[in-house]
Amino acid sequence: MDLKELYQEIILDHGKNPRNKKRCKGFNKQAEGHNPLCGDKVHIFLKLNKEKKVEDISFEGEGCAISIASASIMTETIKGKEFNVAKKILENFLNMLKDGSKLKINSLSEDQNTTMKSLSGVKQFPMRVKCATLAWHTFMHAAEEKKQKANTEKAD
């Protein structure tokens, strides 16, 4: 375990100055996510256009540095992407946290890849993985218009 891996500059920065932390204008989908064990909450606002492209995405919520940073990074990474691409990014991200597999997403800039990778340190802290995945699961709930709240105790 290494705290420096967990609390990297990038994460602390996103945690303190989260991007897209607001209700974006013209959102047409939304979902709430909740981590009942620790009380972390996130609300995702999503504008998905007719061509199934993420025109805008933002979030509101309360939580630890990891969960806020992860939500912030997620919105930055996914904004402007086709939904199918966004879904691939999400799968890649979850695999990185699950089994440490490398991120390999061509559609991301080098900067974006680095930023996403900064969250890989969470893998060494099993109790914190849920903090990092909450916003991502909630994004899928919003996109797929699932009725139930995203819940880290049910998410796989």
Next chain:
Amino acid sequence: MDIKSVKSQFPIFKNKINGKSLVYLDNANSSQKPERVIDRISKFYSKEFSNIGRSVHTLAVTATNRFEETRDLVKKYINAKSREEIIFTKNATEGMNLVASTYGEKFINKGDEILITELEHHANYVPWHFLRQKKGAVIKFAKCNDRGEVEIDEIKKLITNKTKIIGITHLSNVTGAILPVKKIVDLAQTKKIPVLVDGCQGAPHLKLDMQELGCDFYAMSCHKMYGPTGVGILYAKKQWVDQLPPYQGGGGMIEEVKKDNITFPGSPTKYEAGTLQTAEVVGFSESIRFIQDVGIKNIMQHEKEITEYGVQELKKNNSIKIIGDPKNRGSIISFTIKGIHPHDIATILDEDGVAIRAGHHCCQILHEKMGVTATARASLGVYNSKEDIDALSNAIKKCNTIFNK
């Protein structure tokens, strides 16, 4: 109290956590176990085990005796009047569910009022919520003040002629406030309202005397009292166990079973359905002996001293806000640090081997009232020392460094 010799009785402290000595400050969640408790369970399984109360062979008799001896020991320890008043449950949660369910079934009807406080753990709220849904009862919350205490006047204010039961915590697992339980019981008795005390945090840290306290029900979890998991004790006054219906049905709790009717024995048998956590109950006898050997008065004195030192040390750090400032504080200190979420605090502390809890501590009503979703909590036990507090303060400084660079 010789803290070194006390601590040396707990084998867990021989282990390193992340390469560091363990500083265990999560006692309100659960306490560690002395070797004698662990050994007792092992010896019971190796030499004395059998199911209790059912067979006539030698082992069954031995096991039953050991089990019932623990009941006698508990009765004495908490100064209950009779052994029928001591019911073994799986934890305090089950004890409180037992009261809500059986007392509720018999005495609570539509529009009746259940009076609890904003300090209550979910275990002393959710069971009453079930009753609210099932029977249309009303739940009222006595307010907690800025110090994190519930004053007796707040309870007095809410009592009406519809109040059927009062449920209060002995010692808040968040603010650490010790409630004036005796006074509340005295007040309730003038109105003939029974009082259920959630004794989860009271039992490990305060001197217990049921006859003096006078409450009707007192629920405890043995795992917080240096005892095994899976055992709880519900003290229930004789007048109630005589009147209330059984809780769960099954083997062991019946008198006679016919196709058209079933009769039940008295307490505690009627409340102890199915095979019980026999070894754990027997193991718990050693927890009580451990507490008696150290002396509850010594434990209280020691914990008070370390807690006061803890409050004083944490107050030196300007970024820390301690939650609640009760005049009468048990060994619990909850706090927040400006700009750092409690989960991040807990993770950073853990790297130094300092174990605390972060979250809402099963008290969402209270956290909402205080306007926070989570707090960090350091809770002390008999083995903690000033050095542990120093380790806590130093680890907190590390949080400040990481987040303020």
